[in-house]
Amino acid sequence: MGEGKVGLASLKGRHFVDALDFSPAEYDLLFSLAERIVESPEEFAACCSGKLIATLFYEPSTRTRLSFEAAMLRLGGKVITVADASTSSVAKGESLADTIRTVAGYADLIVLRHPKEGAARLAALYSPVPLINGGDGAREHPTQTLTDLFTIKRSKGRLDDLTVAFCGDLRYGRTVHSLIRALALREAIRFILISPVELRLPEVIKEEIRSANPKIELLETEDLEVGLAEADVLYMTRIQKERFFNEEDYIRLRDSYVLTRGKLEGAKGDLLVMHPLPRVTEISPEVDEDPRAVYFQQARYGMFVRMALIATLLGVV
Ligand code: CP
Numbered sequence: 001m002g003e004g005k006v007g008l009a010s011l012k013g014r015h016f017v018d019a020l021d022f023s024p025a026e027y028d029l030l031f032s033l034a035e036r037i038v039e040s041p042e043e044f045a046a047c048c049s050g051k052l053i054a055t056l057f058y059e060p061s062t063r064t065r066l067s068f069e070a071a072m073l074r075l076g077g078k079v080i081t082v083a084d085a086s087t088s089s090v091a092k093g094e095s096l097a098d099t100i101r102t103v104a105g106y107a108d109l110i111v112l113r114h115p116k117e118g119a120a121r122l123a124a125l126y127s128p129v130p131l132i133n134g135g136d137g138a139r140e141h142p143t144q145t146l147t148d149l150f151t152i153k154r155s156k157g158r159l160d161d162l163t164v165a166f167c168g169d170l171r172y173g174r175t176v177h178s179l180i181r182a183l184a185l186r187e188a189i190r191f192i193l194i195s196p197v198e199l200r201l202p203e204v205i206k207e208e209i210r211s212a213n214p215k216i217e218l219l220e221t222e223d224l225e226v227g228l229a230e231a232d233v234l235y236m237t238r239i240q241k242e243r244f245f246n247e248e249d250y251i252r253l254r255d256s257y258v259l260t261r262g263k264l265e266g267a268k269g270d271l272l273v274m275h276p277l278p279r280v281t282e283i284s285p286e287v288d289e290d291p292r293a294v295y296f297q298q299a300r301y302g303m304f305v306r307m308a309l310i311a312t313l314l315g316v317v
Pocket of ligand 1: 062277278
């Protein structure tokens, strides 16, 4: 379908497994709908009446699971959930394919979080209802990308002509892997990648974004101050303890970066400090009072974009 023909109807019934499953134009349509939901939530309060979603979370979550569930309830729909794999038949050895085929018989849409990379793609192959990836290992977290881009768009009024600094665990951070690939498709974007050498963005992702956008500027540094001075957006991330193979490495790297009020003195006045959350030590709590810190607002926006996504994939708007 050409860009000119893109409409919300083109998203009905589709899976959302990879941040690039939707085009920039389709993202923009979802953002317009999310904006309408923020402005007039009452108009959408019954649009999912009679519909039901299933949230299957085989890894811990606060924001993704609860914002999906809050989103569906605020749309007038219903939710069934597995919040802990050990309470489901996964513990008896059931395959993901069998679980998905079963749950698709109960629900109109499935949200899956799974520790294995590629699990959501596999699940989508077996799902006759839309399958949303709520995070698969260190690979992808596309609805966090929706959340992040909506936050930038609402706060900055644009998704192009931006210098975006990513800081922390760029190797294992799935939110970074999804967001950087989606942002690379926008115009005049510059990336500053701040990480310890061991936690650099994987080469395969760097190659992918360079090939998607040969004009992309990409600077790698270990120095947070370098990135801070030039950034329009600073995307802080947690060191992903659960993805490390040995605890010694985690302990050595976990406090590599700590953003403080003092460090922010050298940053732009209209910087956005973002974080997918949860945070551990990488942003000092004193930063929360700075008007540039938008991470809790970002988490709230996640609910509105997920409302837009659910309603669109179910074809009720
Ligand atoms: N940002 C995010 O995915 O948070 P949760 O792990 O709490 O869902």
